[in-house]
Amino acid sequence: MTTEKTIITIPAGTQGSQEEQNACIVQIYGDGLGKRYPIKDEVTIGRSETSTIAVDVPNVSRKHARIFLDQGQCWVEDLGSTNGTHVNDVEIEHIQPLSNGDLITTGGLVFKFIVGGNIEALYHEEIYRLTILDGLTGVHNKRFFLEFLERELARAKRHVRPLSLAMLDLDHFKKINDTYGHLAGDTTLKRVTHVIQDRVRRDELLARYGGEEFAVVLPETDLQGALVFAEVVRRQVEEFSFAFDEQDIRVTVSVGVATLGPDDDADALIREADTQLYRAKSAGRNRVFPETGV
Numbered sequence: 001m002t003t004e005k006t007i008i009t010i011p012a013g014t015q016g017s018q019e020e021q022n023a024c025i026v027q028i029y030g031d032g033l034g035k036r037y038p039i040k041d042e043v044t045i046g047r048s049e050t051s052t053i054a055v056d057v058p059n060v061s062r063k064h065a066r067i068f069l070d071q072g073q074c075w076v077e078d079l080g081s082t083n084g085t086h087v088n089d090v091e092i093e094h095i096q097p098l099s100n101g102d103l104i105t106t107g108g109l110v111f112k113f114i115v116g117g118n119i120e121a122l123y124h125e126e127i128y129r130l131t132i133l134d135g136l137t138g139v140h141n142k143r144f145f146l147e148f149l150e151r152e153l154a155r156a157k158r159h160v161r162p163l164s165l166a167m168l169d170l171d172h173f174k175k176i177n178d179t180y181g182h183l184a185g186d187t188t189l190k191r192v193t194h195v196i197q198d199r200v201r202r203d204e205l206l207a208r209y210g211g212e213e214f215a216v217v218l219p220e221t222d223l224q225g226a227l228v229f230a231e232v233v234r235r236q237v238e239e240f241s242f243a244f245d246e247q248d249i250r251v252t253v254s255v256g257v258a259t260l261g262p263d264d265d266a267d268a269l270i271r272e273a274d275t276q277l278y279r280a281k282s283a284g285r286n287r288v289f290p291e292t293g294v
Helices: 017-021 119-132 142-159 173-180 182-197 223-239 266-282
Strands: 023-029 036-038 042-046 065-070 073-078 085-087 095-097 103-106 109-115 163-170 205-210 213-219 241-244 247-250 253-259
Touching (some): 023 119, 073 085, 073 109, 119 142, 142 163, 142 205, 142 213, 163 223, 163 266, 173 182, 173 247, 182 205, 182 213, 182 223, 182 241, 213 223, 223 253, 253 266
Antiparallel strands (some): 023 036, 023 109, 042 065, 065 073, 073 095, 085 103, 103 109, 163 213, 205 213, 241 247
16 A cells, blocks of 8 residues: 555635635644634644744644645645644545634644634634633533533522433543554544534533543433433443554543532532542443442
8 A cells, every 4th residue: 555645736716715805723722722823825833943833742743734825725735744634633635625614633733724704703703612612522611511510500409400410531541642642542532522422412511521531411310310321321432443543442431420419519519420430430440320220
């Protein structure tokens, strides 16, 4: 199998289409979160000090990628990097056109491509998104989770309705990073997030609580229903596998579940779910606690 890169000829675009609208990339994951880089001619990314975006990140090559404007169209080009350049989680062969909203991943950094007539408004909209969403996985962040939980807790107490919380932690996640590298770890987080998200209903919330730990708020769900949900997610993650750099990666999760008591506040509910999560991990991982045999 050949390892040569496929060279794609750049076709002439519609003159001025993106030039007139303005374009930029915004860093949405990694150090430099929220920084904006206008694309007037080209923007280069790498560890080299001559790069427009010079970073000290081991899995980013010295000259990793460039985003450039040609004939009114923006393109991203991989500069022969070791770990590749990805657009929307798909590795590009050499060069690829960009569309508004595309996510560009170089090593452990993620950038969002934005183009439009009112670039300032689009940029500030993206900055707002960064305050409520996790840039890597795309689900809500801890800040939004805490606000959502407080609202649901108040509603549950007002209407005397059940409310449950599940805390999930990927088992032996450090081993994945150590064995396959941090890019594999990031990809694992994203893939597992998708598996969990598929089980979350519209009135529920999945959030990245921190590192490899996630939280799911389950309104209108009692303890038994929350345990059923948690067990289904645990089994689906256990059965899930994906290929990364020709390696088959599998992962499991431990889950702790708690249900709102009459005197509980948000902190008490989180503490109880964390306690149950600790019990699940102490019992050997890949378990749901409290155990009920569901």
